[in-house]
Amino acid sequence: MSTATADDRISVGNAERIVKEPAWLRWMRVHSKVVYGISGVAIVLIAWQVTSTLGLVNVTIASDPIRVIKAEITLFSSGQIWGPIGVTAQEVGWGMLITLLISIPLGLILGRVTALYDMTEPIINVLNSVPYVLFLPVIIFWFGIGQQSRILLVIWAATMPLIINTTAGVRNLNSDYIRVAKMCCAGKWTFYRSVLFPATLPYILTGIRLSIARALVGAIVAEFFLSGGGLGYFVQTATSNFDMDSAMAGIFIMAVAAVVLTRLIGRLEHRYTHWSQG
């Protein structure tokens, strides 16, 4: 009983402190993580702007935030940036779609069939640790320099982390779940769909997050080498034309895309795997 009163007193004390504090300060305290994150970015941007305005750095080489915003406005209002965005989005989109369709089922099967796992483990490890860019000349030699090759490099970049994560998830499957499924007389399909897949989902989503990061890099690298358009190609040509404002604007778009995609997966993870963090 006495502990309950003590707890009450503490929470009353807190309530009083919160009431006295101004509303904006309270908001800042609750969202402190976001507030600090935004301030960090703001400080860098302001420093960048100030040094270039004061002439400490050369604007034609380093650009500055205001000029990037202006470039962004021209790029979007003239519509010329949609082409490169569309090309990169297609490469990443197709690449990721195919990666998901290959890697998840393959990972689930490799995790379940020990013989297959033992057979493929060394190969997958080698393929995962050799920098995938090294395969680009070979891909070009085999498939030419079209969109096909760029998508292939995206897949090559993205597929390994997802296979490895999915397989690890399956191999870590709690053996009690298997026993429950057996005891309930679950068929193979029910087992894969209602036990194996949901149990492995946290690993799969982590794998997808790693895959997307690598897919974006893969797409940009492919564009550097295969000059077929896209944001990578856009930034490259803008830089060689000494148009640093447009180059920075392109990089900024890429950064936003990367953050949005990562956040999206974060949302999915929160939505579908809340039970594994609990």
Added chain:
Amino acid sequence: MEGTIFMPRDEEHMVALNSSAAKSASSYVKVDRVSIGYRSRKTGIYKDAVVDLNFEIRRGEFVVIIGTSGCGKTTFLEAVAGLVPVSAGQILLGGKPIKGPGRERSLVFQSPSLFPWRNVRDNVLFALQAQHNLNSETRQRAEDLLELVGLKDAMGSYPHELSGGMRQRVNLARALVTRPELLLLDEPFGALDAQTRSVMQEELVNVWQAADLGEARNALFITHDVEEAVYLADRILVFSKAPASLAADITVELPRPRLPDHKRSREFVEYQDRVLRELYASSGGAPAVEIAEEVAE
């Protein structure tokens, strides 16, 4: 399919509720010279966990197996469940040898083993889903069972939000929802504190006696708690120390319905005393006489 597995209802009620009728009823499980062992993956050496078991379980009996830790109780139960093959002899269920898990059997695992990504209701429904038997009638039954075990308000909760006792209740409901003929329970209350444990025992007795809902007319229950054994059992099988064989077969003729108060009755204590003595005698432990006196005090 279903029709071949389940007997007509009326006959079963009679069997379940009247234990003297049960004794004259036919044999349901026949354990015939059964040995079970494991072969070590590393060394390849075979070791028996259970040797030369011989007994029969009649229809409608609540049988409790008791034995010291590591003697082979789980191994035997899993063989009846069909998860572990026997190495010699055979276990017959309704006259047919057990080859694997079957719909007429359910196992309440020692650890609740619920799927953490499914809420309480969906965990119970999994058993029905796996057997392609999910319809409005069976859904209703799942809800009735959850209500019976006191989880009406927790149906939408996830396992990590539940206490150990609540999880074990879900585990029990999941095992019962498929209307098994034979309910297997592996120390289901072993991890619970004494108080929750006795509440759960009472609940199991209630479910057991609510034949129209529970409907598992045969139960095979493992424990190493003597009081629990006497409270639940029609019959107690005492396993010797490893490798296990049958050391004693004690029929408990206490009246049903059993109430927690009965645990303090004279006959109850005498049964406890007897089981304890058999247990010690079979495991070659402490002198039986002294133990008996301790219990009597």
